[in-house]
Amino acid sequence: MRKWNIVAIAAVLGIAAVxxxxxxxxxxxxxxxxxxxxxxLGWSYQHDLGRKAVEKALGDKVETTFLxxxxxxxxxxxxxxxxxxxGHKIIFTTSFGFMDATLKVANKYPNVxxxxxxxxxxxxxxxxxxxxxxxxxxxQGQIAAKTSKSGVLGYIVSFPIPEVISNINSTMLGAxxxxxxxxxxxxxxxxxFDPGKEADAAKALIDQGADVLTQHTDSPAASQIAEQxxxxxxxxxxxxxxFAPHAQLTADTDYWGGYYTKxxxxxxxxxxxxxxxxxxxxxxxxxMAPYTNMPDDVKKMAIDTEAKIKSGALHPFKCPITDxxxxxxxxxxxxxLDPGQILSxxxxxxxxxxxxxxx
Amino acid sequence: MLLLEAILLSVISASTPLLxxxxxxxVVERSGVLNLGVEGMMIVGAACGFAxxxxxxxxxxxxxxGILAGAAMGGIFGILTLGLAVNQVATGLAxxxxxxxxxxxxxxxxxxxxxxxxxxxxxxxxTDIPFVGRILxxxxxxxxxxxxxxxxxxxxxxxxxxxxxxxxVGDNHAxxxxxxYPVLRIRxxxxxxxxxCAGLGGAxxxxxxxxxxxxxxxxxxxxxxxxxxxxASWRPGRLVAGAYLFGAVSILQLHTQALGFGIPSQLMxxxxxxxxxxxxxxxxxxxGTAGSAAPASLGVVFVPDR
Numbered sequence: 001m002r003k004w005n006i007v008a009i010a011a012v013l014g015i016a017a018v019x020x021x022x023x024x025x026x027x028x029x030x031x032x033x034x035x036x037x038x039x040x041l042g043w044s045y046q047h048d049l050g051r052k053a054v055e056k057a058l059g060d061k062v063e064t065t066f067l068x069x070x071x072x073x074x075x076x077x078x079x080x081x082x083x084x085x086x087g088h089k090i091i092f093t094t095s096f097g098f099m100d101a102t103l104k105v106a107n108k109y110p111n112v113x114x115x116x117x118x119x120x121x122x123x124x125x126x127x128x129x130x131x132x133x134x135x136x137x138x139x140q141g142q143i144a145a146k147t148s149k150s151g152v153l154g155y156i157v158s159f160p161i162p163e164v165i166s167n168i169n170s171t172m173l174g175a176x177x178x179x180x181x182x183x184x185x186x187x188x189x190x191x192x193f194d195p196g197k198e199a200d201a202a203k204a205l206i207d208q209g210a211d212v213l214t215q216h217t218d219s220p221a222a223s224q225i226a227e228q229x230x231x232x233x234x235x236x237x238x239x240x241x242x243f244a245p246h247a248q249l250t251a252d253t254d255y256w257g258g259y260y261t262k263x264x265x266x267x268x269x270x271x272x273x274x275x276x277x278x279x280x281x282x283x284x285x286x287x288m289a290p291y292t293n294m295p296d297d298v299k300k301m302a303i304d305t306e307a308k309i310k311s312g313a314l315h316p317f318k319c320p321i322t323d324x325x326x327x328x329x330x331x332x333x334x335x336x337l338d339p340g341q342i343l344s345x346x347x348x349x350x351x352x353x354x355x356x357x358x359x
Numbered sequence: 360m361l362l363l364e365a366i367l368l369s370v371i372s373a374s375t376p377l378l379x380x381x382x383x384x385x386v387v388e389r390s391g392v393l394n395l396g397v398e399g400m401m402i403v404g405a406a407c408g409f410a411x412x413x414x415x416x417x418x419x420x421x422x423x424x425g426i427l428a429g430a431a432m433g434g435i436f437g438i439l440t441l442g443l444a445v446n447q448v449a450t451g452l453a454x455x456x457x458x459x460x461x462x463x464x465x466x467x468x469x470x471x472x473x474x475x476x477x478x479x480x481x482x483x484x485x486t487d488i489p490f491v492g493r494i495l496x497x498x499x500x501x502x503x504x505x506x507x508x509x510x511x512x513x514x515x516x517x518x519x520x521x522x523x524x525x526x527x528v529g530d531n532h533a534x535x536x537x538x539x540y541p542v543l544r545i546r547x548x549x550x551x552x553x554x555x556c557a558g559l560g561g562a563x564x565x566x567x568x569x570x571x572x573x574x575x576x577x578x579x580x581x582x583x584x585x586x587x588x589x590x591a592s593w594r595p596g597r598l599v600a601g602a603y604l605f606g607a608v609s610i611l612q613l614h615t616q617a618l619g620f621g622i623p624s625q626l627m628x629x630x631x632x633x634x635x636x637x638x639x640x641x642x643x644x645x646x647g648t649a650g651s652a653a654p655a656s657l658g659v660v661f662v663p664d665r
Contacts, residue, residue, distance in 0.1 A: 200369055210617075242473065
């Protein structure tokens with residue numbers, strides 16, 4: 001039934017025309033493609049904040065356009081091409097599912113620069129970028145283990161892709177560094193965005209004993225339930241403190257403004273290069289929301305850990321790491337897992353009493 | 360709180376929007392009209408309901424605006440399919456597309472705002488009874504209203520003359536027309552009622568379920584409500600059972616995951632639809648009162664000869 005929704009949105013998109021500002025020859029046109037509505041208060045919302053940051057930083061030199069609610073798949077190609085055809089010099093496509101469509105359009109328009117978020121396919125005029133969300137998750141895991149009385153963390157997740165799995169593992173490694181017996185209960189809602197279902201999952205987790213909630217889905221529903229039930233929660237993608245003023249401990253927010261501004265500036269300077277950027281806390285692409293609703297010692301620990309990750313003194317996936325079957329994981333990155341291992345993770349670390357779906 | 364009690368409370372609130380929207384669609388379909396735009400009417404009801412509740416600070420005002428907005432969407436559908444005899448399936452789909460877009464527009468200014476959720480009933484002593492107290496006497500007004508509504512619909516359809524006429528219109532509009540009943544007017548009223556119910560079901564989401572508005576927050580519940588009417592084989596009694604069954608499956612699949620039973624969550628999520636298919640097969644093989652009450656003129660365009 002969800003499919004109908006996508007069909008519906010695709011059709012809306014077909015009807016909707018992009019609004020362009022008056023043409024100005026000296027301005028660089030930059031375009032963004034979002035998978036969700038800019039008002040999702042999560043993923044797409046944060047990308048749009050990044051776009052606004054570009055406008056603010058570069059002012060008259062740029063002109064920005066965005067297309068929201070673009071479905072992943074064949075229709076995305078048309079949307080991306082529309083931007084390429086209308087004189088946009090740099091185009092950011094901000095969801096994993098836009099990967100092949102972006103590559104196709106990039107091959108057709110060699111003079112336009114493309115940037116694809118969270119993917120792994122590149123071309124001469126197509127770069128990739130992503131953020132190391134797992135760094136923030138490690139800190140959250142530590143905070144959760146310190147704050148939880150029941151020793152059970154509730155985790156609401158969308159789809160079993162490597163990014164989500166590596167974030168669960170990083171959270172648990174952080175938690176185990178404080179309390180080796182910390183437990184996690186995981187619920188897959190099979191959707192990035194279904195506030196009702198996310199709320200139901202939150203209730204189910206609390207009813208089964210979790211007293212700290214975290215999520216890898218996009219709406220603030222779970223935070224709101226945590227607030228109602230008087231337990232703690234973490235925001236996701238954006239700061240959700242407004243929905244959980246007494247419950248939110250922190251949030252790992254994605255901050256794209258700095259990256260976007262730099263890349264657009266590179267185009268202006270003629271210095272743009274196709275490369276892969278994977279920035280974390282140190283690059284300012286992942287920013288922790290203020291540490292709130294926790295005792296001072298926990299806050300101090302969080303700040304310390306954040307500083308250590310930034311300086312490189314601590315890697316969330318530092319070796320040795322044991323998987324849930326008790327096998328030691330091969331350490332390809334020296335004293336920690338290498339990026340390839342993290343980006344293709346499909347196994348749980350020791351201490352997670354659950355199975356990766358489909359395994 | 361016992362786990363079972365907690366699960367039942369979640370099931371009731373998960374089922375309520377489905378029951379509200381499906382109740383309206385049941386009446387619409389019994390009058391012979393197939394309105395596939397339930398999702399669109401729901402999401403507009405959600406956006407308008409939230410906007411009104413936010414500005415007035417009252418859940419009741421919000422609910423009323425949700426009802427009116429849903430009915431207005433139903434009105435658009437009615438004018439097109441009844442007045443202009445446009446294809447119902449295409450119009451229903453278009454109504455959903457319109458609703459998704461319109462709700463985003465209406466709700467754009469309210470994204471990120473929050474409101475106080477609908478209050479829950481509290482009766483001293485009664486609500487404090489262990490286990491059953493909160494389930495029976497501690498719900499919000501939407502829950503009680505949804506149950507009262509489906510009982511009223513049952514009484515209307517099977518115990519009143521007007522209900523009989525409505526069913527007649529749905530089963531054979533030519534005969535009903537020949538007998539002098541205003542087929543199109545009856546259908547129009549049914550469509551407006553269906554829109555109002557969908558609007559209320561939609562408004563329940565931002566007013567009581569998750570008290571904030573985000574575009575697309577109905578997340579396919581309108582389509583589930585449509586499936587539910589078929590599942591119920593167009594009978595109000597089975598509709599209640601179906602709504603709570605669908606709600607129960609969606610909540611239980613979350614709990615079984617957290618308990619670590621190892622049943623694939625995708626399989627659990629697809630159970631309601633699987634059940635709908637099985638029911639369709641069963642009712643097509645059963646005759647008599649146990650079988651389907653599918654209206655014979657469902658989805659057929661009626662143009663009165665003048």
